[in-house]
Amino acid sequence: METLIWGVFFGIVGMGYFSFGRKQDRLVFMLTGAALMLFPYFVEGLTATIATGALLLALPFVLLKLSS
Secondary structure, rough: OHHHHHHHHHHHHHHHHHHHHHHHHHHHHHHHEEEEEEEEHHOOHHHHHHHHHHHHHHHHHHHHHHOO
């Protein structure tokens, strides 16, 4: 049950990332948002879901920090 809740949470955040990326023309946010919406369908287990989601949540900010 917890995995489902986390999957919905990451999907909602992913929709926000995707929407932000589309409006601001930022490909990194769009791709990360799509990944956040899709990965819960392919990852099993609570720990793996949270770890993958946390990495994807931080990815755009890390990439932006490294590029500047």
